[in-house]
Amino acid sequence: xxxxxxxxxxxxxxxxxxxxxxxxxxxxxxxxxxxxxxxxxxxxxxxxxxxxxxxxxxxxxxxxxxxxxxxxxxxxxxxxxxxxxxxxxxxxxxxxxxxxxxxxxxxxxxxxxxxxx
Numbered sequence: 001x002x003x004x005x006x007x008x009x010x011x012x013x014x015x016x017x018x019x020x021x022x023x024x025x026x027x028x029x030x031x032x033x034x035x036x037x038x039x040x041x042x043x044x045x046x047x048x049x050x051x052x053x054x055x056x057x058x059x060x061x062x063x064x065x066x067x068x069x070x071x072x073x074x075x076x077x078x079x080x081x082x083x084x085x086x087x088x089x090x091x092x093x094x095x096x097x098x099x100x101x102x103x104x105x106x107x108x109x110x111x112x113x114x115x116x117x
Contacts, residue, residue: 030099032111037062037099045116048076048088048097055082059102063110068092 026041034054039045050062059079066074068091078086093116100110 028097028114028116030097030111030114032099032101032109034058034101034109035060035062035099035111037064037097037111039094039097039116041117043090045093046090048094049085050076050078050099051085052078052080052082054101056101058104061100061102062097063100064088064097065095066092067095070095 027038028041028045029036029038031037031053034052034056036051036053038049038051039047048062048064050060052060059077061075061077064074064076065072074088076086076088078084080086096113096115098111098113100108102108
């Protein structure tokens with residue numbers, strides 16, 4: 001009896017852990033070594049976050065287009081250093097995005113464009 005109770009308890013713990021780690025909101029991200037740009041479905045893809053993912057002294061930025069002005073390429077810079085992120089202001093839906101690493105005296109390194117659904 002105790003063994004059955006222990007198994008049920010463990011099954012409950014495992015199930016709760018899986019539920020807790022499951023992401024309820026769909027996020028669309030694009031990454032390149034050192035930078036990540038991300039938008040979230042639960043926010044209507046209206047905000048973009050740009051993360052600096054590498055301690056290399058290079059700043060990062062994200063380029064994106066909004067639905068209200070699809071021909072205007074916008075840029076969100078994150079100059080805060082490794083482990084930080086910058087968040088855009090809210091506006092119309094973000095149509096696409098890419099992540100870039102700013103490299104002094106060299107061409108910047110960028111991911112490919114990723115389109116939001």
